[in-house]
Amino acid sequence: DTGVSQNPRHKITKRGQNVTFRCDPISEHNRLYWYRQTLGQGPEFLTYFQNEAQLEKSRLLSDRFSAERPKGSFSTLEIQRTEQGDSAMYLCASSLGLNTEAFFGQGTRLTVV
Amino acid sequence: AQTVTQSQPEMSVQEAETVTLSCTYDTSESDYYLFWYKQPPSRQMILVIRQEAYKQQNATENRFSVNFQKAAKSFSLKISDSQLGDAAMYFCAYRRGNSGAGSYQLTFGKGTKLSVIP
Numbered sequence: 001d002t003g004v005s006q007n008p009r010h011k012i013t014k015r016g017q018n019v020t021f022r023c024d025p026i027s028e029h030n031r032l033y034w035y036r037q038t039l040g041q042g043p044e045f046l047t048y049f050q051n052e053a054q055l056e057k058s059r060l061l062s063d064r065f066s067a068e069r070p071k072g073s074f075s076t077l078e079i080q081r082t083e084q085g086d087s088a089m090y091l092c093a094s095s096l097g098l099n100t101e102a103f104f105g106q107g108t109r110l111t112v113v
Numbered sequence: 114a115q116t117v118t119q120s121q122p123e124m125s126v127q128e129a130e131t132v133t134l135s136c137t138y139d140t141s142e143s144d145y146y147l148f149w150y151k152q153p154p155s156r157q158m159i160l161v162i163r164q165e166a167y168k169q170q171n172a173t174e175n176r177f178s179v180n181f182q183k184a185a186k187s188f189s190l191k192i193s194d195s196q197l198g199d200a201a202m203y204f205c206a207y208r209r210g211n212s213g214a215g216s217y218q219l220t221f222g223k224g225t226k227l228s229v230i231p
Binding site: 091106 | 117159160204216217220222
């Protein structure tokens with residue numbers, strides 16, 4: 001499978017715990033994006049990487065959230081001290097260039113109990 | 114800030130018939146792109162069609178076509194000869210053009226759930 005891969009697919013965690021998600025983009029895609037999608041809503045932009053550089057962060061990305069993309073390959077999104085409001089689908093996408101199609105992964109569904 | 118509005122939370126269409134999904138957007142930019150994405154129950158978003166704002170000709174991809182009305186800021190999706198596999202959530206999305214911050218993030222509408230009746 002050469003698409004965008006996200007792990008885990010589902011995560012249930014207790015409030016206050018830390019969680020980390022991983023995204024493996026399509027090989028050679030230098031641009032990587034994280035989005036969050038809550039029930040009944042469209043995806044909302046969280047952050048963007050060009051290679052290893054994090055070039056943009058949404059105001060939705062509070063200081064409890066951190067994203068990395070070491071060596072410009074896979075990316076991780078960590079949420080510290082999770083809250084019930086963090087429950088959502090976290091989507092990762094990658095693209096080869098600015099004007100090329102962004103391919104999405106299947107997402108990681110987070111449930112905070 | 115740019116906004117994208119999809120006023121139809123749900124739509125249904127008979128198999129083989131045609132359906133049109135509505136989308137309006139608000140922007141002060143002149144250079145931008147518009148997209149329709151499909152999200153089947155498996156949740157992986159798939160690009161259906163894209164339109165560059167500078168192009169007057171409406172984009173077409175097989176059974177999918179758009180009606181782009183730039184002055185009215187309207188971007189509807191027409192699905193012809195609907196198939197059972199077309200059943201999904203459809204999201205309209207906007208991205209500003211290639212200049213300045215934010216030109217790489219997509220702004221999505223809330224989506225329209227399309228059901229196809231056999």
